[in-house]
Amino acid sequence: MSTAELVKKIAREARAASRLVARLSTDIKNKALHAMADELLKRANTLKKENQKDLEAAEKNGLSKAMIDRLTLSDKVIKGMADGLREVAALPDPIGEVTSMWKRPNGLKIGRMRIPLGVIGIIYESRPNVTADAAGLCLKSGNAVILRGGSEAIHSNRAIAECLSAACALTGVPEAAVQVIPTVEREAVLAMLKLEEYIDLIIPRGGEGLIRFTVENSKIPVIKHYKGVCHVFVDKAADMDKAVNIAFNAKVQRPGVCNAMETLLVHEGVAKEFLPLIHGRYKEAGVEMRGCEATRKILRDITAAKEEDWGAEYLDLIIAIKIVKDMDEAIEHIENYGSLHTESIITENYTNAQRFIDTVNSSSVMVNASTRFSDGHQFGLGAEIGISTTKIHAYGPMGLEGLTTQKFIVYGDGQVRE
Numbered sequence: 001m002s003t004a005e006l007v008k009k010i011a012r013e014a015r016a017a018s019r020l021v022a023r024l025s026t027d028i029k030n031k032a033l034h035a036m037a038d039e040l041l042k043r044a045n046t047l048k049k050e051n052q053k054d055l056e057a058a059e060k061n062g063l064s065k066a067m068i069d070r071l072t073l074s075d076k077v078i079k080g081m082a083d084g085l086r087e088v089a090a091l092p093d094p095i096g097e098v099t100s101m102w103k104r105p106n107g108l109k110i111g112r113m114r115i116p117l118g119v120i121g122i123i124y125e126s127r128p129n130v131t132a133d134a135a136g137l138c139l140k141s142g143n144a145v146i147l148r149g150g151s152e153a154i155h156s157n158r159a160i161a162e163c164l165s166a167a168c169a170l171t172g173v174p175e176a177a178v179q180v181i182p183t184v185e186r187e188a189v190l191a192m193l194k195l196e197e198y199i200d201l202i203i204p205r206g207g208e209g210l211i212r213f214t215v216e217n218s219k220i221p222v223i224k225h226y227k228g229v230c231h232v233f234v235d236k237a238a239d240m241d242k243a244v245n246i247a248f249n250a251k252v253q254r255p256g257v258c259n260a261m262e263t264l265l266v267h268e269g270v271a272k273e274f275l276p277l278i279h280g281r282y283k284e285a286g287v288e289m290r291g292c293e294a295t296r297k298i299l300r301d302i303t304a305a306k307e308e309d310w311g312a313e314y315l316d317l318i319i320a321i322k323i324v325k326d327m328d329e330a331i332e333h334i335e336n337y338g339s340l341h342t343e344s345i346i347t348e349n350y351t352n353a354q355r356f357i358d359t360v361n362s363s364s365v366m367v368n369a370s371t372r373f374s375d376g377h378q379f380g381l382g383a384e385i386g387i388s389t390t391k392i393h394a395y396g397p398m399g400l401e402g403l404t405t406q407k408f409i410v411y412g413d414g415q416v417r418e
Contacts, residue, residue, distance in 0.1 A: 003183055007191040010146055010179050011198035014119045017176035018144035022116045026093040028172060029140050033089035035167035037082035040132060043163055044078050050159040051128065058152055066256025066315050070126040073156055081132040081160075084377060088136045091381075094400045095142045098409070109411040114404040116142035118200035121192055122385070123148045123214055125206030128156035134203075135164050135178045137385045141403040144177045146199065148192060150206070151184035158182065193218040203386045203398075208313070223398070224390045227313040228258030228341040230371040233330040233356070235347035236269035242368055243274055243346040248281045249370040250344070256315045258387065259342055259374040263310060263320045265330045268294070271323045275299055287317045294323040310337040327352060331359055338362060340389040342374035363389055363396035 001009070040047065051073035058068050094114045101111035120143050124130045131147055138145035149157040161180035168175045181188050193202065196219045203223045204214040215222050232250050234243045250261035266274055275298045282289055289302040290309050296302060302321075309320040310333070324330045327345075334343055344366035345356040353367040364374040374397065376384020381399025388394045394402035 003185050003187045004191040006183070007181060007188050008195060008198075010176075010181060011119065011192070011195045013176035014144040014146050014179060015198045017174040018116070018118050020174050021139065021144055021177045022095070022118075022142045024142065024173065026095075029093070029142075030089040032139060032167055032171040032173045033085045033136055035171050036132065036136065036164050037085040039163035039167045040078055040082045040085075040160070043159070044075065047073050047078055047156065047159050047163075048075075050155040053155040054128075054153050061152075063152065064256075064316075067126050067152070069254075069256055071128065071153055071156070073128055077129055081129050084129075084133055085136040087377070088140050088400070091140065091400060093140065094404050099406060106415050107413060108415055111409045111411075112406040113409050114401070115407050117403055117405055119144045119146065119198060120385075120403065121146045121148070121199045121202045121220065123189060123192070123202065123204045123206070123210065125150040125210055126153060127205070128153045128160055130205055131157050131160040131180065132164065134385055137400060137403060139173065139177060141400045143403055144174075144179075146179050146181065146192065148181040148189060154184050189214075190217060193220060196220045205386050221393075223386060223388045223394060225258070225341075225387050226389065227339050228260070228387075229263065229311060229313050229337060229339040230259060230261045230342040230374070231263045231265055231330075231334050231338060231344070232261050232371060233265040233324075233327070233334075233343070233345045234267060234270060234274055235327065235345055235349065235352050236267040237349035237352060238267075238270060238274070238346040239348055239368075240270070240274060240277060243270075244277050244281060246344065246346055246368070246370050247278050248285070250372055251282070251287060251319050252285045252317065253370070253372055255317050257372075258313070258315075259371050260315070261319070261344075261371050262312060262314055263322065263333075263337070265333060266295075266321065266323050267327075267330070268323050268325050271295070272298055275321070282319065285317065287319055289319055289321055291321040292323060295321045313339070327355065331356070334360060334362070340391075341387065342366065342371040344369055344371050363387065 097114045099112045122134045164178045165175050202220045204211045208227045279299050290305040291302045305320050340362045342364040343360050343362045376397035376399050385398045387397050
């Protein structure tokens with residue numbers, strides 16, 4: 001069987017399974033999610049053993065520290081996957097929810113009800129935990145899922161998939177509802193992207209190159225998230241302790257992820273007070289700072305920022321710093337260089353906070369909080385399927401509701417149209 005034939009077979013089976021999954025009771029779906037969590041913990045040693053094969057290959061192939069961090073299945077990560085599945089089980093089931101209902105003059109009652117999308121295709125790099133997260137969210141929202149991880153995580157993904165399949169078999173869920181494409185050939189991705197008769201939505205998770213490749217080659221609608229160029233704006237009314245702690249956390253806590261801050265904007269009214277404070281923290285943590293001309297007059301030992309720095313997603317301990325004259329300039333900078341991911345303002349001024357919230361249209365906009373909170377788990381959505389920076393269907397971290405659509409429902413009493 002060729003790669004294209006294999007992928008088509010998987011997709012065809014997923015389509016058939018999706019019809020069954022859409023009708024599963026909440027109780028059965030939740031039992032399956034708990035069984036998946038149990039299997040992951042029970043087989044933790046096997047998962048780590050298979051993951052080690054991927055880590056050794058990654059080091060041999062010279063993958064970055066950030067990529068290896070995303071690839072690692074530690075006890076903490078495995079427990080996190082299991083906890084995420086249990087949290088999804090605890091969430092309300094969106095399927096069948098009537099979100100609105102109104103009555104027409106002719107007596108018809110019109111409403112909208114949540115239904116599954118059908119079959120979701122996930123294409124992702126490095127993070128093997130996506131395999132469990134995506135499977136859990138898709139199952140709870142009544143969808144079948146086809147998972148195609150990167151070659152760097154093939155052993156890990158296969159091992160996780162075996163846990164999920166075993167749990168499905170134990171609880172009466174069609175095993176074809178959760179499938180991992182078992183080959184690393186690029187042809188598998190291209191074949192998958194052509195199967196619009198079987199797959200309803202493609203969600204790519206990974207670097208900008210992967211997402212652009214997916215968009216350019218897909219016949220299926222794609223949820224896009226090209227990169228995370230996140231900003232923190234320190235307003236003139238900022239509390240300095242909050243500003244330093246948030247700016248430090250947003251950059252340093254985990255720099256290799258999409259919700260890490262990449263550019264720090266500082267109001268000129270507090271720059272001389274704030275910048276030396278954050279400079280010391282960043283320097284101690286090994287952060288490379290690249291600043292505008294005004295910033296370098298205060299922090300004389302940092303590198304000059306270039307034009308390309310303002311739109312860069314470093315995914316590393318590097319930060320671009322710019323002094324702005326006011327909020328208008330900060331917002332204009334975000335509009336020009338941001339990626340519609342996450343922005344945060346640090347301020348004690350309610351009017352400024354609300355203006356920032358109202359004006360900035362990124363998928364997550366925050367006040368006095370680290371951009372690192374832009375995450376489905378942190379937002380209470382359970383594990384997220386991805387972060388959408390496309391203003392269609394779903395925007396921001398995608399939880400269960402992002403994997404549903406809505407149909408119209410109509411209740412009549414014999415009405416006919418004249």
